[in-house]
Structure formats: C-alpha cells, structure tokens
Amino acid sequence: xxxxxxxxxxxxxxxxxxxxxxxxxxxxxx
Amino acid sequence: xxxxxxxxxxxxxxxxxxxxxxxxxxxxxxxxxxxxxxxxxxxxxxxxxxxxxxxxxxxxxxxxxxxxxxxxxxxxxxxxxxxxxxxxxxxxxxxxxxxxxxxxxxxxxxxxxxxxxxxxxxxxxxxxxxxxxxxxxxxxxxxxxxxxxxxxxxxxxxxxxxxxxxxxxxxxxxxxxxxxxxxxxxxxxxxxxxxxxxxxxxxxxxxxxxxxxxxxxxxxxxxx
Numbered sequence: 001x002x003x004x005x006x007x008x009x010x011x012x013x014x015x016x017x018x019x020x021x022x023x024x025x026x027x028x029x030x
Numbered sequence: 031x032x033x034x035x036x037x038x039x040x041x042x043x044x045x046x047x048x049x050x051x052x053x054x055x056x057x058x059x060x061x062x063x064x065x066x067x068x069x070x071x072x073x074x075x076x077x078x079x080x081x082x083x084x085x086x087x088x089x090x091x092x093x094x095x096x097x098x099x100x101x102x103x104x105x106x107x108x109x110x111x112x113x114x115x116x117x118x119x120x121x122x123x124x125x126x127x128x129x130x131x132x133x134x135x136x137x138x139x140x141x142x143x144x145x146x147x148x149x150x151x152x153x154x155x156x157x158x159x160x161x162x163x164x165x166x167x168x169x170x171x172x173x174x175x176x177x178x179x180x181x182x183x184x185x186x187x188x189x190x191x192x193x194x195x196x197x198x199x200x201x202x203x204x205x206x207x208x209x210x211x212x213x214x215x216x217x218x219x220x221x222x223x224x225x226x227x228x229x230x231x232x233x234x235x236x237x238x239x240x241x242x243x244x245x246x247x248x249x250x251x252x253x254x
Contacts, residue, residue, distance in 0.1 A: 004041040011045070015094070016171045019087045023178030026084045027185075027198075 084182035091176035096214030098169035105162050115230035117241045121251035177202050
C-alpha cells in the first residue's frame with residue numbers, strides 16, 4: 001500500500017518544487 | 031508483480047495517463063508558444079527550454095491548483111452539506127463531524143486503527159483532518175506557484191510589447207491572474223455539482239462512485 005502513497009507524494013512535491021524554483025529563478029531575471 | 035499491478039491498477043493508471051497528458055501538453059504548448067513567438071518576431075524555443083519557461087509552468091500550475099481546490103472543497107463540504115439521493119452525500123442524519131465512536135477514534139479505536147487515531151490530543155486532531163490538510167497545502171502551493179510563474183510569463187509578454195513589467199503584488203489582483211484562476215474553478219465546480227446531482231438518478235454498474243443500479247432514487251449515502 002505504502003509505495004503508491006509515497007510515489008504520489010514525491011511526484012507532487014517534485015512538481016511543486018520544480019514550479020516554484022522555475023518561477024522564482026525566471027522572475028529573478030533568468 | 032501481477033498481484034502488485036492488480037492491487038494498484040487505479041493509482042498506476044492515473045499516474046500513467048497523467049505523465050502522457052503532461053508530455054502532450056508540453057509538445058502542444060511549445061508549438062502554440064512558438065506560433066505566438068513567430069507572429070511577434072521573437073526567438074523559437076526548444077522543448078527543453080519550453081519545459082523551464084514560465085509559460086509552461088503557469089499553464090500546468092493553474093490546472094493543478096483548481097483540481098486540488100476542487101477535492102479540498104468536496105472533502106470539507108461533504109462533512110456538513112448533504113444531497114438527498116446522492117451516493118456522494120452522507121445519510122441525511124449524519125451531517126457534521128460525527129461521534130468518536132462512529133469515527134473509531136480515542137478509546138473507540140480498533141486493534142488495526144492507525145496509532146494517531148487512538149492516541150488523542152493534537153496528533154489525533156491533525157490526523158482527523160490530514161486528508162483536507164494535504165489537499166489544502168497542495169492547493170495553496172500550486173496556486174502560489176501559478177502566481178509566481180504567472181507574473182514572470184506576464185512580464186515577458188509585457189516586455190516583448192515594450193510595456194512596463196508589474197510586481198507580484200500587482201499581478202495577484204490582475205485580470206490575467208483571475209481570468210486564469212476562475213476559468214479553471216468554474217469548470218471544476220460545475221463538474222463536482224453535476225456528479226453529486228446526476229448520480230441521484232443515473233447509475234454506473236460496478237462503480238463505487240455510483241449507487242447500485244437497483245437502488246431507489248432517494249436512497250442517500252449508498253455506494254455500489
């Protein structure tokens with residue numbers, strides 16, 4: 001049961017982290 | 031392996047079609063972005079460059095936030111709000127947080143209950159709301175991400191038209207931000223309401239989202 005739960009949470013965390021990092025980096029003049 | 035695939039087919043199926051759709055969005059989004067660039071006489075982007083563009087990130091995040099808001103509202107609203115005849119609603123006398131006995135918390139916890147359901151205090155309060163907390167956190171972070179990449183994409187567009195860039199604080203009250211936000215929200219809210227209401231009279235044999243085919247139309251809180 002746990003591998004799917006963990007995989008979804010990791011996927012979402014990576015997606016959100018990616019989006020925020022790209023947004024901030026681009027906004028700072030990237 | 032076969033057993034794993036069978037027992038996790040729902041999560042695997044949606045994970046797979048998510049990745050395929052995201053890939054398709056990247057391909058089509060880049061083509062559309064480059065068409066727009068062409069008409070403006072601006073440089074074309076490669077796929078890797080498009081994947082790290084504010085434009086792509088904004089398009090992805092504006093849809094994420096609305097989906098997680100939809101589920102957050104559905105999870106929380108269905109605690110108190112009812113819909114007679116809907117399998118999505120609780121039975122009509124169960125509105126509210128229900129008793130500890132119904133929810134198997136504290137001294138009513140079963141042998142196989144999660145430890146945080148039994149322990150009481152802050153941990154049980156947190157665990158009792160953990161699904162809404164998780165969906166709410168993802169909603170807020172993706173909406174924040176939409177606004178951060180959104181202002182960057184907006185400003186790139188402004189600069190290409192020799193217009194002044196705006197601050198993040200100005201952007202979150204801008205027409206662009208709210209147009210992107212509300213166009214996603216309206217469709218989610220309609221779809222959720224439709225699901226709750228159409229399932230009063232309509233059925234899908236075998237689906238837990240539907241009542242059993244032969245259930246009465248006014249049977250509420252019955253899942254197939």
